[in-house]
Amino acid sequence: MVRIGLGFDSHPFQEGRRLLLGGVDIPSPEGLKGHSDADPLLHAITDAILGAIGEKDIGELFPNTDPRWKDAPSQLFLEKALSLAREKGFRVVNLDCVIVADRPKISPYKDTIRENLSRLLGVKKENISIKGKTREGFCPDNGIACMCVVLLEDEG
Numbered sequence: 001m002v003r004i005g006l007g008f009d010s011h012p013f014q015e016g017r018r019l020l021l022g023g024v025d026i027p028s029p030e031g032l033k034g035h036s037d038a039d040p041l042l043h044a045i046t047d048a049i050l051g052a053i054g055e056k057d058i059g060e061l062f063p064n065t066d067p068r069w070k071d072a073p074s075q076l077f078l079e080k081a082l083s084l085a086r087e088k089g090f091r092v093v094n095l096d097c098v099i100v101a102d103r104p105k106i107s108p109y110k111d112t113i114r115e116n117l118s119r120l121l122g123v124k125k126e127n128i129s130i131k132g133k134t135r136e137g138f139c140p141d142n143g144i145a146c147m148c149v150v151l152l153e154d155e156g
C-alpha cells in the first residue's frame with residue numbers, strides 16, 4: 001500500500017534570526033519569524049508525512065503556544081512524524097518540494113539541502129527533489145513559503 005501526503009508552510013522575514021531551510025543554515029541578512037526555528041521546508045515535509053498517515057497536523061502536535069517548542073529545532077518535529085510513520089509500518093519513498101522565495105537565491109544551496117534531508121529522512125538523495133521558485137509578482141514579498149509532496153510505502 002502507498003500513501004501520499006501534501007504539506008505547505010510559510011514564515012515572514014525577520015531581521016536578526018537565522019534562515020534555515022531543510023535544516024541548512026542559509027547565509028542571509030534576514031531570517032524567518034516563528035515560534036520554533038521557523039524552518040518552513042522542514043515544517044512542510046513534516047506536515048506532508050503526518051498527512052499521509054492520517055495523523056494530526058504539525059500545529060496540533062506542536063502548538064506555537066507551548067513554551068517547549070520556543071526556538072525548538074524543527075528536526076524534532078520531523079523525527080516525531082517519521083517515528084509515527086514507522087509505528088504504522090510506513091517508510092518514505094520520495095519527496096518533491098518547492099521553495100518559493102525571491103530572496104535569497106536558493107539554487108546554490110539546493111544540493112546541500114537535499115544531502116541534509118537525505119540524512120534526516122534516511123532517503124536516497126536522488127529520491128529528494130528541491131525546486132526553487134520566485135513569486136513572479138504573486139503575493140507580497142515578505143517571507144518564504146514551501147510545499148512538499150511525499151510518498152510513503154507500507155513496509156509489510
Ligand SMILES: [Zn+2]
Binds near residue numbers: 009010011038040
Ligand atoms: Zn512553520
